[in-house]
């Protein structure tokens with residue numbers, strides 16, 4: 235069974251750091267597998283739709299994105315959780331959209347954030363396979379929010 239991890243809260247130093255890339259020797263490792271399972275279990279327990287490694291006190295470039303329909307985004311797609319390692323946005327639409335965000339690290343606060351409506355992302359899987367994938371709407375918003383965590387940025391700084 236995966237371990238539920240504590241989530242770093244607003245004001246803690248780790249959330250302001252730029253996270254280090256996952257190295258080639260870490261791909262396909264037991265450590266990365268266990269880390270991603272614990273992140274996913276923690277995200278699900280807290281009812282989140284995403285999580286980034288720095289939020290559980292690991293300053294590494296790994297995120298999980300798990301869109302599902304919710305009160306604010308009833309038409310959001312129900313996606314299997316995607317683990318993205320060293321994700322990079324390679325293209326973003328000029329079109330920006332305002333949408334509500336929350337954060338497991340910022341309790342009881344929601345806000346309207348402008349994000350690119352469509353993005354192209356390059357990332358690696360746990361096995362080290364390089365993936366190119368396009369996202370739009372709510373999933374694109376989650377990806378941008380989580381990559382911000384890797385760069386030490388919280389959504390409240392974008393309101």
Ligand code: K3U
Nearest residue numbers: 282283284285306334335336337338376379
């Ligand atoms: O499910 C949440 C939610 C909040 C506002 C609108 C829609 C859904 C809880 S907050 C959440 O899941 C964060 C998780 C975090 F903080 F760990 F990254 C992800 C997120 C929610 C909404 C927009 C973008 C990202």
Ligand code: ZN
Nearest residue numbers: 336337338339
């Ligand atoms: Zn967050």
